[in-house]
Amino acid sequence: MNIALIAHDKKKQEILHFTIAYKHILKNHQLFATGTTGGKITDGAGLAVHRFQSGPLGGDQQIGAKIANNEMDAIIFFRDPLTAQPHEPDVSALMRLCDVHLIPLATNPAAAEIMIQALARGDFEWRQILKHNRQEGKNI
Numbered sequence: 381m382n383i384a385l386i387a388h389d390k391k392k393q394e395i396l397h398f399t400i401a402y403k404h405i406l407k408n409h410q411l412f413a414t415g416t417t418g419g420k421i422t423d424g425a426g427l428a429v430h431r432f433q434s435g436p437l438g439g440d441q442q443i444g445a446k447i448a449n450n451e452m453d454a455i456i457f458f459r460d461p462l463t464a465q466p467h468e469p470d471v472s473a474l475m476r477l478c479d480v481h482l483i484p485l486a487t488n489p490a491a492a493e494i495m496i497q498a499l500a501r502g503d504f505e506w507r508q509i510l511k512h513n514r515q516e517g518k519n520i
């Protein structure tokens with residue numbers, strides 16, 4: 381599965397701990413991240429991550445474009461709800477696209493734990509079926 385990992389600055393330690401704790405699951409997937417988050421995960425957890433631009437420079441929008449193209453299967457985005465972000469419109473757009481395209485989105489560690497356990501159990505296989513059907517031109 382293609383999984384995006386994103387964290388606002390005050391949540392970066394949390395996402396690093398999360399990726400270390402679940403490295404055994406995450407290493408079996410293709411990981412993507414906004415720039416700074418991706419660097420921390422690569423350095424701290426030793427996971428291979430494709431890094432986009434930093435969030436404020438367009439990284440959220442790049443991940444959003446992948447969602448719009450049906451190229452993302454899950455998003456883990458540890459948002460900081462207590463700090464204003466200069467690129468708040470990009471953050472909202474990313475979350476909106478998850479809802480438009482039915483992409484699972486976890487915005488805090490509690491939800492992400494449930495998501496990662498579901499991923500390990502194989503609960504996301506429906507994404508492969510959906511992608512296959514879309515490639516075949518079926519709208520289901």
Ligand SMILES: O=C(CO)COP(=O)(O)O
Nearest residue numbers: 414415416417434435436
């Ligand atoms: O701002 C972000 C998400 O909105 C995260 O970007 P960075 O990972 O580059 O800090």
